[in-house]
Amino acid sequence: xxxxxxxxxxxxxxxxxxxxxxxxxxxxxxxxxxxxxxxxxxxxxxxxxxxxxxxxxxxxxxxxxxxxxxxxxxxxxxxxxxxxxxxxxxxxxxxxxxxxxxxxxxxxxxxxxxxxxxxxxxxxxxxxxxxxxxxxxxxxxxxxxxxxxxxxxxxxxxxxxxxxxxxxxxxxxxxxxxxxxxxxxxxxxxxxxxxxxxxxxxxxxxxxxxxxxxxx
Numbered sequence: 001x002x003x004x005x006x007x008x009x010x011x012x013x014x015x016x017x018x019x020x021x022x023x024x025x026x027x028x029x030x031x032x033x034x035x036x037x038x039x040x041x042x043x044x045x046x047x048x049x050x051x052x053x054x055x056x057x058x059x060x061x062x063x064x065x066x067x068x069x070x071x072x073x074x075x076x077x078x079x080x081x082x083x084x085x086x087x088x089x090x091x092x093x094x095x096x097x098x099x100x101x102x103x104x105x106x107x108x109x110x111x112x113x114x115x116x117x118x119x120x121x122x123x124x125x126x127x128x129x130x131x132x133x134x135x136x137x138x139x140x141x142x143x144x145x146x147x148x149x150x151x152x153x154x155x156x157x158x159x160x161x162x163x164x165x166x167x168x169x170x171x172x173x174x175x176x177x178x179x180x181x182x183x184x185x186x187x188x189x190x191x192x193x194x195x196x197x198x199x200x201x202x203x204x205x206x207x208x209x210x211x212x213x214x215x216x
Contacts, residue, residue, distance in 0.1 A: 018133030024053055027134050031104060036127040039105035039120070045072035049100025049135050057097045057210060058141040059083070060132065061183055062150035066115050069106035075099045079185040083147075086184065086200065090207035100135055102154035103128045125154050136176065143169075143213050144176050148183030156180075167206045169213060177213070181206035 021027035028048045034040060047064035050073060059075075067077030075083060080099075087094050102125055108115040120128075132154060136144065146152045149162050155178055156170060162182060170178045182203060190196040 017130070018137060019130050021134060021138065024049075024135070024138055027131070027138065031131050034104065034131070036130060037105075037124045039103070039107050039124060042108070043105035044069045046104045047072055047074050047101065047106070048104060048131075049098055050074055051098030051100075052096070053098075053139065055096060055098035055139055056142045056214060057092070057145065058136060058139055058143075059097050059099045059145045059147060060151040060155065061099070061101045061147045062185075063101050063103035063117075063120055064106045065117060065185075066106065066108070069115075074101055078188055079183065082187060083184045086204050086207055090204045090210065092207055092210045098135075098139055098141070100132065102132055102151045104131060120150060122153070125150060129154055141176060143210060144178045145207075145210065146178050146180050148181075148186065151183070152180055167209065169209065179206070179209055179213070 019027060019030060021030060031048055032046050034046055040046065043064075045064075047068050049058075051058075061075065061079075064074060065077045065079065068074055068080070074080070084094055087097070103120040105128075106115075107118045107120050107124070109118045110116075144155065146155050152160050152162055152165075156172065160170060160180060162180060165180045166182060168180055170180060172178070182199075184203065187196060187200055187203060190199055
């Protein structure tokens with residue numbers, strides 16, 4: 001039986017204060033010109049969400065990585081490939097999912113010639129919620145999957161913690177249900193093989209709750 005945790009909060013990205021557009025294509029065009037924070041200055045592309053407009057499931061990550069920034073597409077790097085594999089093992093149809101990020105521009109720091117991920121700060125997450133909230137308003141999914149701490153913060157605020165609440169489906173007052181889990185990039189950072197496999201299987205168990213939810 002799925003456990004849902006009701007909350008008397010409304011996450012920042014689900015609040016009424018978000019962009020307005022008639023379609024996702026219109027919203028994407030508006031977002032391409034975004035200068036709501038300074039991240040646009042150094043990014044190659046704004047990376048908007050991608051997937052079917054009738055998606056029942058929306059997967060929300062943190063921000064684009066290096067590969068996504070260059071391609072202008074979400075979840076096409078190593079973490080995205082791992083997510084696809086884990087969704088397949090969880091028997092979740094990737095084609096039914098819309099994928100996006102809490103922050104749409106790549107934030108990084110240079111290490112030699114490499115661009116290394118830098119975590120978005122609270123202000124950047126809050127400003128980009130303008131677009132995420134509009135995506136969710138247009139899509140009206142049955143379930144949102146918050147992948148990692150930045151997505152959780154954007155969607156649910158600070159009361160929810162990933163490692164404490166992972167695997168739970170949260171229901172903010174009057175809003176869409178949100179499944180809390182880790183970001184697949186966390187698995188890529190684990191070096192010890194046995195621990196990596198245990199963590200991967202735990203992630204797949206979280207993702208299996210998508211199918212259980214959709215059956216209800």
